[in-house]
Amino acid sequence: MNQDDLKKQAAEAALDYVESGVIGVGTGSTVNHFIDALASVKHRIEGAVSSSEVSSERLKRHGIQVFDLNAVGELALYVDGADESNGQLELIKGGGGALTREKIVAAASRTFVCIADESKLVEVLGGFPLPVEVIPMARSYVARELVQLGGTPVWREGFVTDNGNLILDVQNLEITDPKGLEQRINTIAGVVTVGIFAWRPADVLILGSAQGPRTIKP
Numbered sequence: 001m002n003q004d005d006l007k008k009q010a011a012e013a014a015l016d017y018v019e020s021g022v023i024g025v026g027t028g029s030t031v032n033h034f035i036d037a038l039a040s041v042k043h044r045i046e047g048a049v050s051s052s053e054v055s056s057e058r059l060k061r062h063g064i065q066v067f068d069l070n071a072v073g074e075l076a077l078y079v080d081g082a083d084e085s086n087g088q089l090e091l092i093k094g095g096g097g098a099l100t101r102e103k104i105v106a107a108a109s110r111t112f113v114c115i116a117d118e119s120k121l122v123e124v125l126g127g128f129p130l131p132v133e134v135i136p137m138a139r140s141y142v143a144r145e146l147v148q149l150g151g152t153p154v155w156r157e158g159f160v161t162d163n164g165n166l167i168l169d170v171q172n173l174e175i176t177d178p179k180g181l182e183q184r185i186n187t188i189a190g191v192v193t194v195g196i197f198a199w200r201p202a203d204v205l206i207l208g209s210a211q212g213p214r215t216i217k218p
């Protein structure tokens with residue numbers, strides 16, 4: 001099985017968590033499989049809140065209604081992918097640049113089910129360059145501050161987030177204290193969101209593997 005098959009396997013296993021009402025839907029290639037699978041059970045739900053324009057378009061193409069988060073209350077379920085997860089289900093997210101809306105929808109949801117292929121499970125976060133969304137005028141300042149923290153920020157040139165901001169991908173970080181670093185980077189002026197999800201980790205991690213889907217809870 002290739003990596004994409006494993007993503008699809010994890011995505012389809014997440015359908016077990018879909019009950020009713022409006023559900024939260026994330027962004028990325030694994031979530032694209034989830035959206036396609038969701039279409040087969042769309043009669044169960046009222047619709048979805050989405051974390052990106054790309055996912056909204058895909059949901060609508062399947063005839064799934066997309067709601068504004070402000071128009072619905074707390075969401076029972078959020079399904080999204082990740083770039084890395086540790087055993088506590090603390091995550092790095094934002095490889096697709098959707099981290100800010102993802103963090104908002106995850107925060108507004110009771111249960112966050114993360115779907116990924118098994119290569120995303122790591123001992124220590126930081127092998128994947130950490131995405132940080134920044135206000136455009138703060139790009140150089142924030143980059144200098146991230147260097148002070150021991151990282152090597154690289155501007156994702158040409159990429160603009162759904163919120164009109166920029167992304168710095170921070171290499172060479174060994175994230176031994178995810179909550180501490182999430183908080184620290186959030187205090188840098190000009191940072192909109194850091195892609196560490198430690199204060200709001202996933203509740204369930206479904207990993208696609210050659211042996212079938214594996215579910216991990218912290």
Ligand SMILES: O=C[C@H](O)[C@H](O)[C@H](O)COP(=O)(O)O
Nearest residue numbers: 028029030094095096097098
């Ligand atoms: O901004 C993008 C998201 O955080 C994605 O969930 C993450 O990058 C994982 O993407 P994929 O499922 O394509 O590996």
